[in-house]
Amino acid sequence: MSRTLFISDLHLDPARPDITRALAGFLQNQTTCDTLYVLGDLFEAWIGDDDDAPLAAEVAALFRNFSAAGPALYFMRGNRDFLLGDDWCARAAGTLLPDPSVVDIHGTPVLLMHGDSLCTGDAEYMAFRTQARDPQWQAQVLARPLAERRALAAQLRAMSKEANSNKAEDIMDVTPAEVEREMLEHGVSTLIHGHTHRPAWHQLTSxxxxxxxxxxxxxxYLEITSGGFKLHKFVI
Incomplete structure (x- = not known):
């Protein structure tokens, strides 16, 4: 039976080795799937594919071993790891997808997104998102020494945490009209995304x-088979 899996928002960090161990166990148990999509925020922060931190190499090896068993592997950038590039994905034996992407899942076109671009009510974040995805801005950041980039990443995380603590819950969720617009623009009736940390299934007009x-x-993780969709939850 064909199986396609989706995960996101692991926020891997040296301070949370339990989550890295959970990922290792998950990958070992899912080598019979056909495809795995990682829809952003795999890492809590990403300072560039030249990062020499042990975690970057460890996680690449986990995915490389997983892919060697047969499944196809795809990654998407998130709001935390927006500097993730083709070089690291290649070391992990995966392919980097643009956000958004439409993929064929068992004969049905499905829209995949990280989800942060759907939160248009958060004007402050949307302004930062535009800056952070500007190629010139990214090139300037990546030209800095690793130590400076680590300090910048820590600063951005602290600023984000402080800013989010003062925002209303609905502002940090998706904007329904933006969801409908994206689905209509891409001609799909199914959207899969992460980012909001609010796992659920929503019936929409579209x-x-x-x-x-x-x-x-x-x-x-979300599993799609010929029998349908199923959202799974497990203890870490």
């Missing part, structure tokens, strides 16, 4: 929206 969960005390 189809359905599946939201992946973040990995913390529990891990989450």
């Amino acid at each position: 189809g359905e929206r599946w939201v992946l969960g973040d990995w913390d005390t529990h891990g989450w």
Whole structure:
């Protein structure tokens, strides 16, 4: 039976080795799937593909071993790891997808996104997102020494945490009209994304929206087979 899996928002970090161990166990148990999509925020922060931190090499090896068993592997950038590039994905034996992407899942076109671009009510974040995805800005950041980039990443995480603590919950969720617009623009009736940390299934006028969960005390993954969709949860 054909199986396609989706995960996102693991926020891998040296301070949370339990989540890295959970990913290792997950990958070891899912080598019979056909394809795995990682829809952003695999890492809590990403300072560039030249990062020499042990975690970067460890995680690449985990995915490389997983892919060697047969499954196809795809990555997408998130709001935390927006500097993720083709070089690291190649070392992990995967392919980097643009956000958004439409892929064929068992004969049906499905829209894949990280999900942060759908949160248009958060004007402050949307302004930062535009800057952070500007090629010139990224080139300037990547030209800095690794130590400076690590300090910048820590600063951005602290600023984000402080800013989010003062925002209303609905502002940090997706904007329904933007969801409908994206699905209509891409001609799909199914959308899968992460980012909001609100795992759920939503029935829409234009189809359905599946939201992946973040990995913390529990891990989450979406499974699609010929029998349909199923959102799984497991203890970390």
